[in-house]
Amino acid sequence: xxxxxxxxxxxxxxxxxxxxxxxxxxxxxxxxxxxxxxxxxxxxxxxxxxxxxxxxxxxxxxxxxxxxxxxxxxxxxxxxxxxxxxxxxxxxxxxxxxxxxxxxxxxxxxxxxxxxxxxxxxxxxxxxxxxxxxxxxxxxxxxxxxxxxxxxxxxxxxxxxxxxxxxxxxxxxxxxxxxxxxxxxxxxxxxxxxxxxxxxxxxxxxxxxxxxxxxxxxx
Amino acid sequence: xxxxxxxxxxxxxxxxxxxxxxxxxxxxxxxxxxxxxxxxxxxxxxxxxxxxxxxxxxxxxxxxxxxxxxxxxxxxxxxxxxxxxxxxxxxxxxxxxxxxxxxxxxxxxxxxxxxxxxxxxxxxxxxxxxxxxxxxxxxxxxxxxxxxxxxxxxxxxxxxxxxxxxxxxxxxxxxxxxxxxxxxxxxxxxxxxxxxxxxxxxxxxxxxxxx
Numbered sequence: 001x002x003x004x005x006x007x008x009x010x011x012x013x014x015x016x017x018x019x020x021x022x023x024x025x026x027x028x029x030x031x032x033x034x035x036x037x038x039x040x041x042x043x044x045x046x047x048x049x050x051x052x053x054x055x056x057x058x059x060x061x062x063x064x065x066x067x068x069x070x071x072x073x074x075x076x077x078x079x080x081x082x083x084x085x086x087x088x089x090x091x092x093x094x095x096x097x098x099x100x101x102x103x104x105x106x107x108x109x110x111x112x113x114x115x116x117x118x119x120x121x122x123x124x125x126x127x128x129x130x131x132x133x134x135x136x137x138x139x140x141x142x143x144x145x146x147x148x149x150x151x152x153x154x155x156x157x158x159x160x161x162x163x164x165x166x167x168x169x170x171x172x173x174x175x176x177x178x179x180x181x182x183x184x185x186x187x188x189x190x191x192x193x194x195x196x197x198x199x200x201x202x203x204x205x206x207x208x209x210x211x212x213x214x215x216x217x218x219x
Numbered sequence: 220x221x222x223x224x225x226x227x228x229x230x231x232x233x234x235x236x237x238x239x240x241x242x243x244x245x246x247x248x249x250x251x252x253x254x255x256x257x258x259x260x261x262x263x264x265x266x267x268x269x270x271x272x273x274x275x276x277x278x279x280x281x282x283x284x285x286x287x288x289x290x291x292x293x294x295x296x297x298x299x300x301x302x303x304x305x306x307x308x309x310x311x312x313x314x315x316x317x318x319x320x321x322x323x324x325x326x327x328x329x330x331x332x333x334x335x336x337x338x339x340x341x342x343x344x345x346x347x348x349x350x351x352x353x354x355x356x357x358x359x360x361x362x363x364x365x366x367x368x369x370x371x372x373x374x375x376x377x378x379x380x381x382x383x384x385x386x387x388x389x390x391x392x393x394x395x396x397x398x399x400x401x402x403x404x405x406x407x408x409x410x411x412x413x414x415x416x417x418x419x420x421x422x423x424x425x426x427x428x429x430x
Contacts, residue, residue: 027266028289080342102307102349109304122311122352125382171267172283173302
């Protein structure tokens, strides 16, 4: 398998262009690609659509992209810990699509694994069901939720090897392994890069074929 | 004992040994403080861990091991970590025995609203809609009123979290159970009278207790 190229954070940020749709791993900043987020703030491509679990907190994680005014639209499950996101939403500066967390991860998975959508009972009879198809399966109602894909996925990991095999840790997994399936370009930010073979095949959670680039080691 | 502790202690009595429980952030998370370790209760956090334990000693926190509120936790023996698809597969798929969630409103039919106040506060639903949809049992742990305004109402005016009927409502004043017939007042908390509960509740109550 070919060895990946290790990108500097600036070069990784270059791959996110104005108006791009990007997925960013992490849950309240845990397991988020912090160095790439910082590089994006520096490069400042505008009008981004961000698909992520949440909008972080002011000055932390995805919250930095919100503060920098780079985000036009977000598809997230929670913005409660970032008053800035709520203020920008109320001012009409950011469009927010709130999606139940379990539905959000399944829409991303559907996008990544070639499914035309998922049927979920979550959201039936609530605002979430607005304008969505309700499908009866054996007498039970489900919402048809459509797949999500992105131009670029920025994911965080515990370790990557030279061919891009990825290992995660504890609650830093969250959205990362699923997002690695769902974008045209996938860039991984591991805590450590190790020789091929150090991560045993059974411990590889994201096979290297899904990874386009690895962020260079922290200097 | 303040109102929140009173609520958390009463909810803890509802948690059976050996079950898998998801506690919401805020008030519901306090319930864990009143479950003895020997009960063998496993706590799941939707950010991807089963077997969550108390906060570690100062200086021993792992930035990659937190609860769903982002606070540092430990993992107990037998713990397992997972990604969000597995975590919500467990939640939606009926593998969590009980969830305890906060509430903004609950109505006479036992329907919960806890994710937005249109035009004022829009935190988002996070994992709440999936939890109410899929957990075996749903307990709402909340203060009975919000600055004097009733939260237990004939019909929710705030957007619903789910149309599912929750199983139990625990407040600092009372324990209530939505049933086919309506909202039953099951218990008054110590020192609270039936009249005080009725006064603080906008929905009609079926009285099954007396002072």
